[in-house]
Amino acid sequence: MTEVKCIGCGAVLQSEDKDKRGYIPASGLNREDAICRRCYRLKHYNEIMDIDVDSGEFLTMLNSLYETDGLIIKVIDAFDFNASLIPSFNRIVGDKKVIAVINKIDLLPKSTNTARLIHRAKHMLKENGITAVDTIAISALKNEGLDRLISLMQKHSKKQDVYVVGTTNVGKSTLINQLIKMTSGESNVITTSRFPGTTLDLIDIPMDDDTFIYDTPGIVVSSQMAHYVNADELKNITPSKEIKPMTFQLQDGQTLFLSNLARIDFVKGEKSSFTVYSSNQLTIHRTKLSNADEFYAKHYNGLLAPPEIDEPILVNDNKTFSFKVTEDSDIEISGYAFINVQTGTEVVVHVPKGVEVNIRPTIFKGGI
């Protein structure tokens, strides 16, 4: 029997094992456009089924692209720059051309200067030894900037296949769905979801008679906050619409809690403003640094929720990052928030152990 793939996630369809990828009851197997049970649940109920997947396998799959010709579209999440980097990306790319696409710009405040955002992304890519022939900013969800992307694809692909790659959740499948919709009118062909690890295998979509655009499984990076909350709570920590920044004037000796998964201590410096960019569902709470531990122990699943968490993780299993801020910067808490901080401040950030915290020159001010 020939293999049939689920159009939603790319897994080979099978009716033998419910716990494995691609499961579909035998009665559905012969239907046209059959999708697996996991995709069905995601599409209709926004519910994720746990299946056995080894995320290392996705990296191996991407590595095999080294052998093929084609154009690479590298998708970056505007809300989570650093977690958008793929380990050993250059080895995967070989000498293929890369277009860097910053997605989800609809999440950033409308006043964000796109040219500066692109400049920052180029800088980050360069620091990681990645050269892109073009870098653009889009919103796959809102269909902003896709016309420009299409013309860049035409310019650079030279009749070759196109591979859309990136870490998990950056919006690769949403992007391809929009391209399908623009050409065939059909909506939501590929399964997308807020859960990391939605696409499970390569999905080929014909672009014309000779060439395909490929969706690929996202590389899972454990540095994102998404891995430290229950699936149900993801909707609370992931921004889904334009972020409303919140600014606080803080004195040293004060702390900001970003719900119950991060805390920023202002340990030294003149009175200064801190602006938080995060999901609008988070609770931002200011307290005295001297009182912060006690406050957290008492309120982590009360005042500081949502999300609901299983244990007081900022006490039980945390890591701290210290920064002496020497230029107007954004501190990025991977997949959770970024906080604009001013020159001359010294801050300590507490997060669950495993979550990455980085600092970059701000995307909100300055020349380009």
Ligand SMILES: Nc1nc2c(ncn2[C@@H]2O[C@H](COP(=O)(O)OP(=O)(O)OP(=O)(O)O)[C@@H](O)[C@H]2O)c(=O)[nH]1
């Ligand atoms: N606000 C906003 N959300 C987006 C955008 N693009 C994708 N998303 C959301 O981001 C989440 C992940 O999107 P997917 O398209 O499934 O991401 P992916 O890169 O294919 O993820 P994997 O298959 O797990 O690698 C979904 O909740 C999407 O709705 C965008 O342009 N703006």
Ligand SMILES: [Mg+2]
């Ligand atoms: Mg996907």
